[in-house]
Amino acid sequence: MKKASDVLIGRDKKEKRKNIRRSYLFQNMNKGVLTNADMKQKKYIVFYSVLVLIIIICELIVLVPSVWMILMGFKDSSELYQTPVTFFPKEINLSKLWKLWKQMNFIKYYINTFIMAIGAVAVDIVVCGFAGYVLSRLKPKGSGIIFKICFWLMILPGTGRLVPLYKMFINFPIGHVNMMNTYLPIWIMTGSAVFDIILFKTTFDNISNSLIEASKIDGASNIRIFFQIIIPLGMPVLITQGIFTFNYQFGSFFWPMLLIKDQSKMVLGLQIYKLKDSSMSMDFRMLAMLFSILPQLLVFALFQKYIMGGVNIGGVKG
Amino acid sequence: MKRGIFASAVRRLKSDSGAWLLIIPALLCIYFSIIRPQLLAFIWSFCSMKGYTITGFAGLDNFKVVLTDTLFLKTFFNTLKYVMYSAVIGFIPPIIVALIMNELIHFRKIIRVIIYLPSIMPAVAVSLLWYFMYYPDQTGLLNVLIIKLGGNPYTWLQDGRFTILYIVVSMAWSASGATVIYYFSALQGINRELYEAAVMDGAGVLYRLRVVTLPYMSGILLLFFVRHLIGVFNIMEQPMQMTNGGPNNASVTLGLLNYRYAFEDGHPQYALALSVIMFIFGLIATVGYFRLNKKVEENR
Numbered sequence: 001m002k003k004a005s006d007v008l009i010g011r012d013k014k015e016k017r018k019n020i021r022r023s024y025l026f027q028n029m030n031k032g033v034l035t036n037a038d039m040k041q042k043k044y045i046v047f048y049s050v051l052v053l054i055i056i057i058c059e060l061i062v063l064v065p066s067v068w069m070i071l072m073g074f075k076d077s078s079e080l081y082q083t084p085v086t087f088f089p090k091e092i093n094l095s096k097l098w099k100l101w102k103q104m105n106f107i108k109y110y111i112n113t114f115i116m117a118i119g120a121v122a123v124d125i126v127v128c129g130f131a132g133y134v135l136s137r138l139k140p141k142g143s144g145i146i147f148k149i150c151f152w153l154m155i156l157p158g159t160g161r162l163v164p165l166y167k168m169f170i171n172f173p174i175g176h177v178n179m180m181n182t183y184l185p186i187w188i189m190t191g192s193a194v195f196d197i198i199l200f201k202t203t204f205d206n207i208s209n210s211l212i213e214a215s216k217i218d219g220a221s222n223i224r225i226f227f228q229i230i231i232p233l234g235m236p237v238l239i240t241q242g243i244f245t246f247n248y249q250f251g252s253f254f255w256p257m258l259l260i261k262d263q264s265k266m267v268l269g270l271q272i273y274k275l276k277d278s279s280m281s282m283d284f285r286m287l288a289m290l291f292s293i294l295p296q297l298l299v300f301a302l303f304q305k306y307i308m309g310g311v312n313i314g315g316v317k318g
Numbered sequence: 319m320k321r322g323i324f325a326s327a328v329r330r331l332k333s334d335s336g337a338w339l340l341i342i343p344a345l346l347c348i349y350f351s352i353i354r355p356q357l358l359a360f361i362w363s364f365c366s367m368k369g370y371t372i373t374g375f376a377g378l379d380n381f382k383v384v385l386t387d388t389l390f391l392k393t394f395f396n397t398l399k400y401v402m403y404s405a406v407i408g409f410i411p412p413i414i415v416a417l418i419m420n421e422l423i424h425f426r427k428i429i430r431v432i433i434y435l436p437s438i439m440p441a442v443a444v445s446l447l448w449y450f451m452y453y454p455d456q457t458g459l460l461n462v463l464i465i466k467l468g469g470n471p472y473t474w475l476q477d478g479r480f481t482i483l484y485i486v487v488s489m490a491w492s493a494s495g496a497t498v499i500y501y502f503s504a505l506q507g508i509n510r511e512l513y514e515a516a517v518m519d520g521a522g523v524l525y526r527l528r529v530v531t532l533p534y535m536s537g538i539l540l541l542f543f544v545r546h547l548i549g550v551f552n553i554m555e556q557p558m559q560m561t562n563g564g565p566n567n568a569s570v571t572l573g574l575l576n577y578r579y580a581f582e583d584g585h586p587q588y589a590l591a592l593s594v595i596m597f598i599f600g601l602i603a604t605v606g607y608f609r610l611n612k613k614v615e616e617n618r
Binding site: 032033034035037038044047048051052054055058059061062063064065066068069072080081087126127128130131133134135138139140141143146150152153154155156157158159160161162163164165166167168173188189190191192194197221222223226244247248250251252253254258268269272273275276282285286289292293296297299300304307308 | 330334336337338340341343344345346347348350351352353354355356358359362370411414415417418419420421422424427429430431432433434435436437438439440441442443446447448449450451456457459462491495496499505513514517523526527530531544545548549551552554555559572573576577580581586589590593594596597600601603604607
């Protein structure tokens, strides 16, 4: 009877249905190189499926290590060394997290690291933001040269400055302050993030001039214009770059290693590094690493919209 | 007449003073953390030092010591290996992934979120995670997979022939996500009408990529490529965290050697000389970038 129905519906109709399904599946190919017209051809549908397959493999490469870390953490120490080897733990015991939290005194490291990272974000937004604003809008005489210099400095590597910087931080030229065991060096170095200055400048360039002109006529000061117009309109980029700074500093390791010797000022990145040679069992080490990404995960979940919008620096020019 | 110019300059400075006030914090930061240390590094590299204090002029002695160090050549070639490996493993995949993500219309959001996830992990955590994945006994993930497939555990990072490759893979894993997002948002900025015009002319997919996408992306790609090369040429943290240069100095980089001179052996003057040598390579790459960039801009 099936054949009869085929005949009844007819080849044409079947084909039409297939096309409708296809056009539903590929409703708006209006983002990339492929267009709606392409998707009517069979070879492009195969091509599309290959692309999907590649992406799935990439996602797996990204996901598997992270998931494995969490699963390892919840395994029992004896379970780690048994044969045959297993991937999933027998049971997930959340009380382990609490035990580790207390044992490693994470709260102290969290607070210290937060102070360091939030300070860096504030410096990044205010200092680099002001600089971007001046280069983009106020343009005093000579700002063109400053922008050019920034562009050069952005590409220069930082390794060469290690020793002079270290020497400067233990004996700062102004007032001979010793910055050891403070977070000031981190903040000063954040203020010199030339990449961010350039990024902010190009972002502010795209803000329409009429609003600024209007508030200038109303007699608003530069600082007021910055906080009331520039910051709200440049928000997506400011937030994204602020989060990048936060994430980077939350795990920063090298300068704290050189400069922070006081245990009460210790930050998370260093503590995580110490896990490598610690006597802790493997499962606890994995869980400890999980603690080093929880705040970033939280921030990411909250501001995901902004980060994924992305920062278009395609228009950056020297 | 002269006084007129002077007065107008003063007036100009006065009217600009608000602007200068706002940019001064950034300029101070840049001066103290980039320009001043860079200049001092140049000067001090010609001095002899004891601890961190300067004791006198040494001419080119520091450079001689560094260049004749038995480790120098090995480290230099190691570093080139890092650069070459990561030009392939670290630079190309993000481009491909961003291009594909730009095409896909299904599950766009979740794909992007997952791709970005490794980027929120601190570099230390990534190094450690991969160190544990490469663990030579059966607790390492990669060995778990090998055992499941019926093989014998492999020593991974302890295998000096490929240590650099393995470190580069972990670096690529952690850095690619953010790069993909940058490329992706640049790709989204391409004007659709250009593609449609190309389709009208009967251009295939590859031709469209070459005529529309490539010229648009070449600027940002070049910038990221040069930054990538220079960044990898200077790496220090990842080898330090994963192998500390081992096994048998198979994965030491110039950056790590620099760190050892400065903070472990107590010879900061050699570190400075080495950093000047590295700086010259960086400078060559930078000049190369600006040359190429000019060409790219002309072609646009």
